[in-house]
Amino acid sequence: MNKKFLSAILFGALMVTSTGTFVSCKDYDDEIDEINATLTDLKSQLAALQTKVENGDYVTGITKTADGKGMTFTFSKGSTVTVTLDVKDGEAGAPGTPGKDAQQVTVDEKTGELKIDGKGTGIFPAKDAAKAPVKAEGGYWYTLNEKGEYENTNIPVSGIIVTGTEATGYTLTVYSADGEKVIKLPTASSTITEIMIGDLTFGATTSTTSVTGLDWGYKSNGKIDWKGPKGNIAANQLMIGQIAPAEGLLSVTPASVDLSGMTLELIDTKGDIAPVNIVATPNSTDGAATAPRAAATNGKWNLAITLKSDVTKDNITKVFGAWDNSSYNAKLYALRINGKVYTGYSIAVKVAENNAITNNATTVGNGITLSTTNLKSIGNNHDKPLDNNSNIEVPVGSSSLVCSDSKFYDGYIAFEGTQTAKAEKLGVSANGMNLSIKESAKAEEVIATVHIMSVDGKETTKNITLKIGGVKSDDTQTIAATTYELGLDDSGVLNAIVVDLKDAFSSLSAANAEEIDNLTQITVENVKDQVNFLANDLTSTNVTFYTDKDGKPADKFVDGSANDGEVVLASSDARNIRWMKIAVNGNVNGKAKPGNYNLTLTIKDQKSGTAVSTIKTVTIPVTVALPTWNKLFKNTTAWEDGKFVARLAASVANKPVVNFTRAFLPNTKAAVNDIKLTIDKVDNKDVIEDQSSASVTLKNIQNTNKTLKVNELGVVASYTFGGVNDLTVKSSKFTTKIMSIFEGAKLVYYTDNVAGATAKVGADFTIAKLTIANNKKNGLALQYGKGESAVCNSIPVIEGVTVQESNSTAADKVKVAYGVDGLNNVTATSVSEGIKLVNAQIGDKGTLVLTFTDFAGIVTTATIAFE
Incomplete structure (x- = not known):
């Protein structure tokens, strides 16, 4: 018999390096608490995790559950999946209540072999009255050897372990009673397959395509009392001008990757990180709109940087290198995302060399003069410049005044003198360079004073007239x-x-x-x-x-x-x-x-x-949905017992064709003239020669005995809206039953509307063809489907096919031959009155045989006795 020894669970700690480990209980006989899984069982948890990965989602966070014994994976699209094991168990040797995921570890009392879940391991622990033969340690089973020491079997204990890094992706390994399960979990940065970047250089804002050196300065002879958002300016404090963002130069593949939540850095060849903050925002200049989350739907991103506080006037040119418009001794950087370098070392931060201010003497000018070229109002789909009369239009709601001068350090808007009360009355307020217009019953004007601080430590002011739209903006x-x-x-x-x-x-x-x-x-x-x-x-x-x-x-x-x-x-x-x-x-x-x-x-x-x-x-949220197949189409009468019956009734190069336009009718008037059915899947591919929008040309469908070798096809029909592939509605899979043109037809003989199984032969040895007079049927008829037709040379066109007698030379027609069984030397031929028996004698009895041969050479017959 087997003696139960132990079953246990050990959960691994979340690792952020390239290796992982288990965190285990200190001793094999520690009791393990039951884990409350978020899904009903382990298989469904792992299936949910696998589905997320297969759908292109990636992991943005991994945390332990509140009890510290499970793991919750957060994905980029906002959902989470928690993985736990059901491994409740008692102490070693005690009855316990093992969970369904727990390994059952036993030592066979007869053989002494260690078994995992009833399977032999080939390991035979030593016996010691004072020591257990097996224990769990570090996530593996250990067995006692003859020296009284424990040896690692390298057999993992039930548990969960995550290894890897954000840069390379994570690997989840689950050990349970079902064996080992490994799932690769991509992360944001590990999903990036390509980063393309243009001629990226950070420097001063410019109206040209070139990027000039970043303007900067400081004031050495005392502080400046300043009411702008950046506050008072201390002596020798570094002042940085506006840094031009890189717009749309960064392209990420796949486009679904969200850079906004990642750590972007500039790193040089020595491994030093540039003292800058980099912010990525979606670029939509090609018309692609920003998605609800931050990901750029077109894969293109803008990059903006600011300098960190440890950059000073004394080290700025040393940190980045200096630019004097003729030579550039710059450091070159690569872009690193979440710890992984994705570009070459070609990125620079241009810094102008001689922008330092000494005793108020500066090389960058005497402040900023606001003009029609460097001041504009933006906000609420609004972009208006200052005009020559110092007027500027501003929208109701929130907006900003933007100064594009590269030497701009800080600025603020104030309403002064009599304009203070007027602005308050109109509901106009300012915070820095930002405006808020709460309401305005009609078009109004108010004078604002704009205060601008340049990197040269010079303040300039300008009075401008704000022209306010005469409406109040309702909420979005x-x-x-x-x-x-x-x-x-x-x-x-x-x-x-x-x-x-x-x-x-x-x-x-x-x-x-x-x-x-x-x-x-x-x-x-x-x-x-x-x-x-x-x-x-x-x-x-x-x-x-x-x-x-x-x-x-x-x-x-x-x-x-x-x-x-x-x-x-x-x-x-x-x-x-x-x-x-x-x-x-x-x-x-x-x-x-x-x-x-x-x-x-x-x-x-x-x-x-x-x-x-x-x-x-x-x-306006709009959910685009496809209709069901049954809403668009319905089955025709050409269906029997749930199968579409298709007869070989046309040919291409003497090869039979199955036409599916007879399978469905439209449920809407609009679709009558535009039914386009394509065959999406045909099980019997070896019989398909070619297929068009509504038919399939067949090959190799007959046996040597002129009968059908393949008589059923599995088919899915589809209809596409507007020629857009992903807007396709498909039918459920149906069976197409292939039949020759007259397969299943039979001959009957009517006498005053009564169908009989024996045809009467007239005095001229002719079996009369079907006639209908006074609503009464008389004569020989061929029953085909739900109706019947006259038999002889007047057999009608059926499904577009003309029937010819066998001696016809037409190669693309169904042919019919007339014969007689049971009478020697008696033959049959078609005449205008019906079918004439040749060489027949009075009193003869036999069987009339009509033999049909279709395009594929398939032969079917219809017979009737005569006398």
Whole structure:
């Protein structure tokens, strides 16, 4: 018998180096608590983890569970998976209650062999009355040897271990009763396959394509009292000008990698890290919008740096090297991401060499003069420069004044004198260079004083007139998601997206309604799928607003003569708008897929002569879904017992063709003239010669005895919307039963509507063909499917096939031959009256045989007795 010795669990600590280890209990007889798994069993936990990895997700964090005995993996898309083991057990030698994942370690009492889960190990521990033959230590089983010492068997104990680093990815190893399971867990940086970077140089802001040396300075003869955000400036304090960001020069593959949460550093060839902070933000200059998380959907990133506090006036040129516009003794850096170097050593931080200020004498000038070229207002889709009259338009809401001069160190906006009360009345406030305009009943102006500090320690001021838009910005609103199920309208084109805007317009304030040019126009801007479901921006030609879903009564809010993006209202009050209809046909991105998207509707004040202000921004979530196959199509009558019956009724180069257009009918009027079925999968690939959108040419389907070798095909039919591959609806797999053209047909003989199994031969030895007179059937008929037809040379065209007699020379026709069984020397031939028996005698009895040979050489027969 076997004596149970021990089963235990040891959980490994999360390692951040290239090796890992177990953290175990101190002794083999420590009791292990039961672990509460987040999923029902270990297999489902590991399956969930594997699914995440296979779907392209990657690990952003690994933590132990609250009890310290499990591990929770956090993924980039926000979800988590916890892995634990069910290994509850008692003390050594005690009955215990082992969990389903626990290893069962026993020593066979007869043979003395160590067994794991009942399987022999070939190891025979020594016996010692004072020592246990087996113990768990360091994550492995140890056995007692003849010297009374414990030796490592190198057999892992049940448990979980994680090894690896963020840079290389992690490896999860699980040891349980089911054996060893290993899962590779990619991390953000380990998923990066390629980093492409342009001619990246950090330096001063410039309007040209070149990057000049970074402007910097200090004031040696006393401090400066300064009210800007950066506070008072001490003597000899380093002042840094604006550093130009690198926009879109960094491209990451795969594009889904999120750089924003990673540690970006510049490292030189000696391993020294540059004293800078690097921030990566998504770049969308090619039209790709920023995703809800920080990842750049197009894989391109902007990089911005700031210098750390340990850079001073005394070491700045030593740290980075100096630039004097003629020579450059610069340090070159590589970009390191989460501890891994991805680029060559070609990145520089340009620092101008002679920008130090001594006793207020400077080489960089005497402060900054604000002008039309270096001051502008940005915010709320707004970008306006200072004009020649020192006027600048600013939008309602939050915005900023931006000075682009490379010597800009700090700045702030103040309202002084009589303008203080006026700004307060208008709801205008400032914090540094940032403006906030809470409300304004009408277009107003207020004078602001802009204070600018240059790196040369010189303060300059300028009074500018803020021209404020005469509306109050309503809050940004996100409406309920709209489900857009692809389909075809009555014209056979893709159906429109119909959005219920709910209160998006009705909640506009009366003041806003009045200020939108007396409700004569609004502007639809940025109404574009942010992840490219639609190929192009929407314009007035494909966006329509209605007061009700069906556009009734005729209260249509669009005038086709308007410019793109501009919608002219035909109603007296835009607040009545409830529905938005977006024409889709011809505007679907070729890479579109079913899924969740966002549209953005922006309503602006477009009054002539005033600042353009955003009135309303509406985020419209749209879920694009595919319809079911059964919603698009239904089965025809050509189905029997759940199988589509396809007859070999056409040919290509004398080879049989199965046509699937007979399989389905459209459920909508729109699809009648546009049924395009493609065969996605055919089980019997050895019989497929070629396939088109709705048919399959067959080969090698007959045996030497002229019968079908293959009579069934497994098929999946599909329909694609707009020619976009990922917008394809597929049927469930169905069986196509292949039959020859007259397979299963039989001959019957009617006498006054009564079908008989024996045909009557007339006095002229002719079996009369089927006739119908006075609603009565008489004569020989060929029953085919649910009907019958006359037999002889008037056999009708069936499924587009013309039937010829066997002596015909036509190679692409189904041929029929007439014969007689049971009578020597008697033959049959077709005549206009029916089928004539040649050389027959009165009283003869026999069997009439019709033999059909189709394109593939498949032979079928139909027979009937005659007398």
